[in-house]
Amino acid sequence: MLDAPQPLLPEIFALHGRWRARSPALVAPQRTLDWQSLDRSTNRIANALIGAGARHGDRVAMLMSNCIEMAELIVGIMKAGCVAVPLNTAISAESAASMLADSGAVFVFATADHAARVGAIAGIARIEVAGEGAPATAGWRGYADWLGGADAHPPAVPVAASDLCNIIYSSGTTGEPKGIVHTHGTRVAWAYDAALALRYHSGARTLLVTGLYSNISWAALLGTWLSGGTVVLRHVFDVADTLATIARERITHTAMVPVQYQRLLDHPQFWxxxxxxxxxxxxxxxxxxxxxxxxxxxxxxxxxxxxxxxTEGIITALDPEDAEGHLASVGKPLPGVDLLILDDHDRPLGAGEAGEIVGRSRFAMAGYWRRPEATAQALWVDGAGRTWLRTGDIGRLDEEGYLYILDRKKDLIISGGQNIYPADIEAVLMQHAAIAECAVIGVPSPVWGESPLALVIVKDAEAGDGEAIKHWLNERVGKQQRVAAVEIRDHLPRNPTGKLLKRELRAPYWPSV
Known part of the structure; x- marks a missing residue:
């Protein structure tokens, strides 16, 4: 019988280097790599890591702005049999030190704009990716010097589906960040399903403007590369640059967060x-x-x-063919994904009933790094002994199986014993012509326990009358959804992937919590 196991990403990319040698793989402002060049450069990184003492399963961290070197490192770390640990570039020096210690990283790579946040840590080699010819920061080794004359031949390191591939730390929007672990088998499943859902192909030219530390970017990057397509990488998200890049590079695909799309639509250059x-x-x-x-x-x-x-592993997609009539939904599960809605006692609910979304899929995480209790809390086992992943999100399924997201479970407002979903109120607020962004949170109420409060950014300061907006809103929502007040803000805190940091918004109103 022919032994032909599912190839993992390191092998797939090596095959692209052979069979798609001269096709473009990666485009950045100063440099373009074809598949053969990407294969050779990532082999050099893998061999340099091994030569520097990296062992199978060692963690290799990256605190880097988007650049060709980070994309190469992601693949090179995989080829070396090590575990990639991309760190959010918005974290503080204290958080960086905590995540490096938690992951047990033995190498950390940083771009010059982030190196200052990583102090000397015993047992961790620090390598800085600076501009061409620029000296490394004191205490760091320059990337070019570290890479040196590393061999470009394929590293002799077997990689198995059960081997750990990456640890991606959660955004921390609902608590302390946790390291989410994916195996190589899980990661290649992510890539295949992303390619299927997002319709990548060998001619795809995918624009990436989200940080390469996020699972959003990994899904788009690896899904495009799995298909043999081209990734066009930008350093940061800038509206004018993004629009110019779409036109100049003939972009076919992209992945962004909602606030980025809204800013594109609002920019006069869009038209x-x-x-x-x-x-x-x-x-x-x-x-x-x-x-x-x-x-x-x-x-x-x-x-x-x-x-x-x-990032833990559940996914649905609203296909364009299904948008008409289901525009408010986030679609149906991808092939092989199963969903249930549970009540507060973990009992499955029927169509139309709101509860916590749980799911099963082949690309579920292996667990939270060194957090067995947190891993156990994230799982639910049904009566048949099958394990499901809890999302912490509240949603409902309609009769046709389309999923509707109502809110985060932790963002739920309980007023007078009634459940209020902030997202419902936010959806109405966004229909107001003067509002650019909004957030609804629960604040203490001596009568109801909690009451909704709306925080809004207005498009024009002269249009920013909180009382008028409150009156407009409360005429359009249910009695229980009426907000106590509308506050005008200049800024609403978001993490780098665009998620509102509602914990920060709530904190001043709940000082004892």
Missing amino acids: TTDRSSLQAIMSVGSSLPLATKAGLIETCRCDVIEVYGT
Whole structure:
């Protein structure tokens, strides 16, 4: 019998280096790599790690802005049999030290703009990726010097599906960040399912403007590369640069968070940009407001695909063919994914009933790194002994199986014993012509326990009358959903993937919590 196991990503990329040698794999402002060059450069990284003493399963951290070197490192670390630990570039020096200690990293790579946040730590080699010819920060070794004359031949390191591939730390929007672990088998499943859901192909040119530390970016990067396509990488998200890149690079695919799409639609240059090359765009990270979703469908003339998922591993997609009549939903589970809605006593609910979303899929995490109790809390075992992943999100399934997200379980407002979903109120607020962004939180009420409070950013300061907006809103929502007040804000805190930090918004109102 022919022994032909499922190839993992390191082998797939090596095969692209052989069979797609001269096709472009990675495009950045200063440099373009074809598949053969990417294969050779990532082999050099793997061999340099091994030569520097890295062992199978060692953790290798990265605190880096988007650049070719980080994309290469992700693959090189895989090829070395090590575990990639990409760190959020917005974290503090204290958080960086905590995550490095928690992961047990033995190497850390940083770009010059982030190196200052990583102090000397015993047992961790520090390598800095600086500009060409620029000296490394004191105490760091320069990347070019570290890479040196490392061999470009394939490293002799077997990688198994059960081996750990990466640890991606959660955003911390609902508590202390946890290291989410994926195996190589899980990661290649992510890539296959991303390619299927987002319609990547060998001619795809995928624009990446989200940070390479996030699972959003990993799904788009590895899904495109699995298909043999080209990734066009930008250093940061800038509206004008993004629009210019779409036109200049003939972008076919991209993955962004809702607030980025909204800023594109609001920019005057959007209407004069040549967007004719776009084939499919993905929105992920948080719910895409209906007006934004409808605006993208109407103006981009391409497949607009809203994806719901967690880094831990559940995913649904609203396909463009299903958008009409189901625009408010986040679609159906991908093939092989199963969903249930549970009540507060972990009993499955029927169609139309709201409860916690749980799911099963082949790309579920292996667990939280060194957090067995947190891992156990994230799982639910049904009567048949099958294990499901808890999402912490509240949703409902309709009769046809379309999933509707209502809110985060921890964001739920309980007022007078009634459940109020902030997302419902936010959806109405976003219909107001003067509002650019909004958030609804629960604040203490001596009568009801909690009452909704709306925090809004207005498009024009002269239009920012909180009382008038409150009156407008309360005429349009249910009696229990009426807000106690509307506060005008200049800024709403978000993490780098666009999620509102509601814990920060609530904190001043709940000082004793």
